[in-house]
Amino acid sequence: MAALKVEGVSKAFGGLLALAGVSLEVAPGERRAIIGPNGAGKSTLFKVIAGELRPSQGRVILQGREVSGMSQERVALLGLGRTFQRSNAFPELLVWGNVALARWAALGQSASLSRCLVPEPEVRRVLEQVGLTERLHVAASQLSHGEKRQLEIAMALVQKPAVLLLDEPLARLSGAERERIGELILALDSQMTVLLVEHDLEYALRFAQRVTVLHQGQVIAEGEPEEIRRNPQVQAVYVGASWTLETPAVATRGAELLRSEGVGAGYGAMQVLSGVRLEVAQGEVVALLGRNGMGKTTLLSALMGLLPLWEGEVFFQGQAIGHLPSHCRAALGLALVPQGRRMFDGLSAEEELRMAAWGQSGRWTVERVLEVFPRLAERRQSSSRALSGGEQQMLAIARALLRNPRLVLMDEPTEGLSPLMVRQVAEIIRTLKAEGETVLLAEQNVQMALSVADRVYILEHGRVVWEGRPQEASQAVLHRYLGV
Amino acid sequence: MADVLREARLGVAGRRQTLLRWGLVGVLLLPLLLGGYPLYLATEAALLGLAAVALSLLLGHGGVPSLGQAAFLGLGAYALGLALKAGLPLWLALLLAPLASAALALLTGLLVFRTHGIFILMLTLAFGQMVYSAAHKWTALTGGDDGLSLSGLTVSQVVLHLVAVGVLLAVVSGLRALLQTPYGKTLEAIRQNEEKTRSLGVPTFYYKLSMYLLTAAITGLAGGGLALHRGFISPHDLFWLTSATLMVMVLLGGSRGLWGRSSAPYFTPLCKPGSARLPTCGFICGRSAGADGAVCPRGAVAPAGALPGREPWPRLR
Numbered sequence: 001m002a003a004l005k006v007e008g009v010s011k012a013f014g015g016l017l018a019l020a021g022v023s024l025e026v027a028p029g030e031r032r033a034i035i036g037p038n039g040a041g042k043s044t045l046f047k048v049i050a051g052e053l054r055p056s057q058g059r060v061i062l063q064g065r066e067v068s069g070m071s072q073e074r075v076a077l078l079g080l081g082r083t084f085q086r087s088n089a090f091p092e093l094l095v096w097g098n099v100a101l102a103r104w105a106a107l108g109q110s111a112s113l114s115r116c117l118v119p120e121p122e123v124r125r126v127l128e129q130v131g132l133t134e135r136l137h138v139a140a141s142q143l144s145h146g147e148k149r150q151l152e153i154a155m156a157l158v159q160k161p162a163v164l165l166l167d168e169p170l171a172r173l174s175g176a177e178r179e180r181i182g183e184l185i186l187a188l189d190s191q192m193t194v195l196l197v198e199h200d201l202e203y204a205l206r207f208a209q210r211v212t213v214l215h216q217g218q219v220i221a222e223g224e225p226e227e228i229r230r231n232p233q234v235q236a237v238y239v240g241a242s243w244t245l246e247t248p249a250v251a252t253r254g255a256e257l258l259r260s261e262g263v264g265a266g267y268g269a270m271q272v273l274s275g276v277r278l279e280v281a282q283g284e285v286v287a288l289l290g291r292n293g294m295g296k297t298t299l300l301s302a303l304m305g306l307l308p309l310w311e312g313e314v315f316f317q318g319q320a321i322g323h324l325p326s327h328c329r330a331a332l333g334l335a336l337v338p339q340g341r342r343m344f345d346g347l348s349a350e351e352e353l354r355m356a357a358w359g360q361s362g363r364w365t366v367e368r369v370l371e372v373f374p375r376l377a378e379r380r381q382s383s384s385r386a387l388s389g390g391e392q393q394m395l396a397i398a399r400a401l402l403r404n405p406r407l408v409l410m411d412e413p414t415e416g417l418s419p420l421m422v423r424q425v426a427e428i429i430r431t432l433k434a435e436g437e438t439v440l441l442a443e444q445n446v447q448m449a450l451s452v453a454d455r456v457y458i459l460e461h462g463r464v465v466w467e468g469r470p471q472e473a474s475q476a477v478l479h480r481y482l483g484v
Numbered sequence: 485m486a487d488v489l490r491e492a493r494l495g496v497a498g499r500r501q502t503l504l505r506w507g508l509v510g511v512l513l514l515p516l517l518l519g520g521y522p523l524y525l526a527t528e529a530a531l532l533g534l535a536a537v538a539l540s541l542l543l544g545h546g547g548v549p550s551l552g553q554a555a556f557l558g559l560g561a562y563a564l565g566l567a568l569k570a571g572l573p574l575w576l577a578l579l580l581a582p583l584a585s586a587a588l589a590l591l592t593g594l595l596v597f598r599t600h601g602i603f604i605l606m607l608t609l610a611f612g613q614m615v616y617s618a619a620h621k622w623t624a625l626t627g628g629d630d631g632l633s634l635s636g637l638t639v640s641q642v643v644l645h646l647v648a649v650g651v652l653l654a655v656v657s658g659l660r661a662l663l664q665t666p667y668g669k670t671l672e673a674i675r676q677n678e679e680k681t682r683s684l685g686v687p688t689f690y691y692k693l694s695m696y697l698l699t700a701a702i703t704g705l706a707g708g709g710l711a712l713h714r715g716f717i718s719p720h721d722l723f724w725l726t727s728a729t730l731m732v733m734v735l736l737g738g739s740r741g742l743w744g745r746s747s748a749p750y751f752t753p754l755c756k757p758g759s760a761r762l763p764t765c766g767f768i769c770g771r772s773a774g775a776d777g778a779v780c781p782r783g784a785v786a787p788a789g790a791l792p793g794r795e796p797w798p799r800l801r
Contacts, residue, residue, distance in 0.1 A: 050683065076685030084683075090676040093669065101673055104666040105684040111691070116664045159684065 001064050003028040003193040004049070004163050009058035009068075010217075011044055018044040020217040021058070026163070026210075032195045033208035033225075037237060037444065039415075040214040042197040043085065046165050049195075050082050051075035063162055077108060081161025083152045085168045091141035095132055095151055098140050099123045099158050106159035123158060130154040130184055145270055146177025153184060163193045170200050171293045199292040201481055205229065213237065238446065238481050254282030257407055257438055258303070258334075262312035265302040271310065272298045273462040280407060280440050285433050287453035287470070288442040289477060295462040296442035297339060300409045303440075304336045305329045317406075333406030337396050339415060343384040349395055350380035353402060362404030369398045372431060390421030397428055407438045414445045422448050446477050512649045516642060523641055524713075530648040531709040534655060536733040538702035541659055543734055545668070546695045547675030549605045551727045552592070552612030556585040556700045558619060558722035560707025565632045565717050566625070578708055585704025586697045588615070593696045597689055600678075609724055616722040632717040639712055648709055655702060671695055 004026040011019040019041045026032050034042050047053040049060050051072035060068040067075045076082070089098045096119040103123060104110040119136065127133055130150040135143060140151060149169055156164055169185060170178050182203055188194055198204040205211065205225040213221040213228060215237045221228060228234055258280040266272040272295045280286045290296050301307040303314055305326035313322045321329055344352060353366045353376075370377040373394050379387060384395060393413050400408050410429075414422045422445060429452045432439055443449035450456065450470040458466040458473075458480055466476045515526035535557055542548045563584035567577035592611040596604055619626050626632055662668045673681045674688050682688055711717050 052683070071687070073682045073685050073687045076683055082683050084680070088677050088680050090673045090680070092676055093673065097669060101666065101669055102684050105670070105686045108685070110666045110670045110686050112666045113662065114665070117666050117669050155684070
């Protein structure tokens with residue numbers, strides 16, 4: 001009997017089909033990795049299995065028992081453990097309290113009134129297993145990022161689940177913590193069935209006995225890690241196939257516009273970037289590639305001045321700007337198109353543009369922008385929140401242009417967009433290039449980025465590991481992402 | 485070194501806390517010596533304190549922002565009043581008060597806990613106002629605007645005060661013990677992250693509902709006590725402003741500590757007569773309550789808890 005069986009599960013959010021008939025079967029004690037690019041439906045699949053979301057169609061069978069349609073607390077009591085993408089232990093409870101609570105919940109006795117919560121031997125044992133013994137009496141909020149992950153894993157383990165779902169346990173972790181938690185997961189009890197969603201493919205393929213590849217809500221491949229690595233379809237999903245690379249027209253480069261030297265930055269105690277060296281010349285489109293959590297957004301934030309530099313320096317037109325606050329950098333001509341587009345509530349498309357153009361003069365005016373983006377001209381009266389994802393992205397880019405910047409930083413402009421919209425965004429970037437704008441583009445959509453870029457950097461764990469021309473990049477990306 | 489300092493700090497905190505507690509008991513008993521109006525106000529404060537403690541459990545530990553506590557307070561009062569009018573013995577009437585409120589909580593809670601956050605606030609407010617309307621309009625039963633008088637009743641002020649203080653202390657101690665049990669910790673976990681708690685296999689709906697019933701019962705008991713104490717029940721005490729006042733008391737006492745909470749009402753009724761003559765007094769009360777919520781979740785009346793370096797669990801008082 002399979003430990004977990006998913007039969008033809010579909011899940012629609014409004015018009016968007018996040019899962020389109022996913023089936024998979026996981027044997028008891030199996031290690032299964034579920035991989036796929038951003039937005040493939042991996043997290044949605046986990047949510048459906050755990051009962052947090054009700055499938056639109058299909059069934060989920062846990063140890064021979066149908067659980068689809070049950071509440072998530074019932075599914076949990078039937079033997080499904082889970083850790084979340086964002087670590088979320090209970091911050092005000094002590095470390096042992098978190099684990100003790102999880103234990104009582106699994107025993108179905110958390111309503112007990114007859115005794116106090118104490119750190120039982122079982123709780124101590126699990127905390128020792130994950131390496132948190134010394135932090136037993138600390139509030140969970142005081143733990144480091146990695147320790148919170150460890151705590152979450154401990155909370156799942158103490159419940160002795162038959163099937164454990166780990167949703168990106170290594171995301172947003174730095175080197176040493178990454179290693180520690182990676183080892184912890186590899187050493188889990190072999191009786192337990194473990195499903196892992198992870199963007200670090202190298203790790204996922206090392207962990208798994210079998211791998212399922214999701215793409216646009218469908219299973220496109222399943223097999224052993226080696227097969228998956230060589231599967232041309234999987235490679236196509238990660239690198240894309242249907243994009244033609246432009247041959248660069250001119251090899252001459254303009255004057256240097258932006259240069260970073262040995263830039264390091266991070267959040268709290270966690271260093272994300274170290275020694276990043278990068279150059280952008282006038283009129284160039286430079287692509288910054290890298291998987292989730294490799295430091296792309298952090299780098300753009302550091303360049304824009306939203307994050308303080310820990311080390312190194314940033315030069316803009318030869319002037320050191322590392323110490324300047326972000327509004328001064330904006331005044332010098334840097335503009336950021338943030339991830340997620342960020343529309344203002346209650347403004348129409350045109351009002352958003354007029355607001356961005358306030359007090360600006362230069363070659364980009366609202367009229368000029370509407371000319372270049374005819375789609376926005378058509379929808380100028382619509383509320384900006386009601387625009388489609390692609391149109392919002394257009395608007396966000398147009399907003400940035402209206403500041404008449406010398407350099408536009410774009411953070412994943414294709415995130416969450418359909419393939420058609422992705423092409424539109426690519427078209428916009430080509431238009432900008434034709435207009436002589438300079439763009440630094442952080443992207444996950446490798447092929448789209450390569451099709452518009454003049455030069456490419458690949459970031460990995462906060463370092464630049466490759467730089468070169470887009471024509472040579474495909475091989476490098478395959479090597480870096482899939483280890484081929 | 486740091487450990488020694490920390491020990492010392494905790495020692496001071498512990499002593500200060502003990503002092504505060506005895507001070508509190510003193511404040512509760514001192515009015516007995518004074519008698520008269522101070523005693524009247526002190527009993528009122530102890531009973532309102534009981535209601536505030538219930539709300540603090542609901543708000544500070546369960547994370548349920550209820551703006552309908554006046555309904556439970558009023559229902560308890562009417563239950564006691566009507567039971568006494570019907571000739572039932574006092575002990576039975578005092579039992580009916582919390583039961584009636586808990587029954588209302590069960591009815592409304594089934595609906596209220598299908599939503600979250602601000603919607604809970606609005607729903608409890610709406611249900612509270614419905615009860616207010618009923619009490620106001622159902623003249624045949626409640627006497628409507630004229631209120632319900634319990635004039636035939638003679639309860640010794642001193643006995644009532646002692647019982648009120650005793651119940652308040654017992655409830656605070658009982659709830660503190662409750663918060664140490666797996667049930668209590670689960671409630672706190674639900675406040676901090678309900679989704680996570682559910683994913684651990686806890687049917688959070690029933691936890692919130694049961695806590696709601698418990699706090700409603702305590703509030704109902706306080707309402708019954710207030711009716712006995714005042715000898716009169718006015719439907720206007722069921723108006724939502726009473727709920728808001730309770731919430732101010734809770735904020736004034738800090739959103740967690742139950743001891744602080746039970747003492748906060750002493751300031752509120754004392755300010756009340758003052759504020760009629762001296763608007764600034766009411767303003768100061770309001771300001772400090774507002775600032776509390778924003779700046780200091782431990783509250784103005786809970787200085788011991790405001791010490792740095794203390795951990796969350798021992799922090800519960």
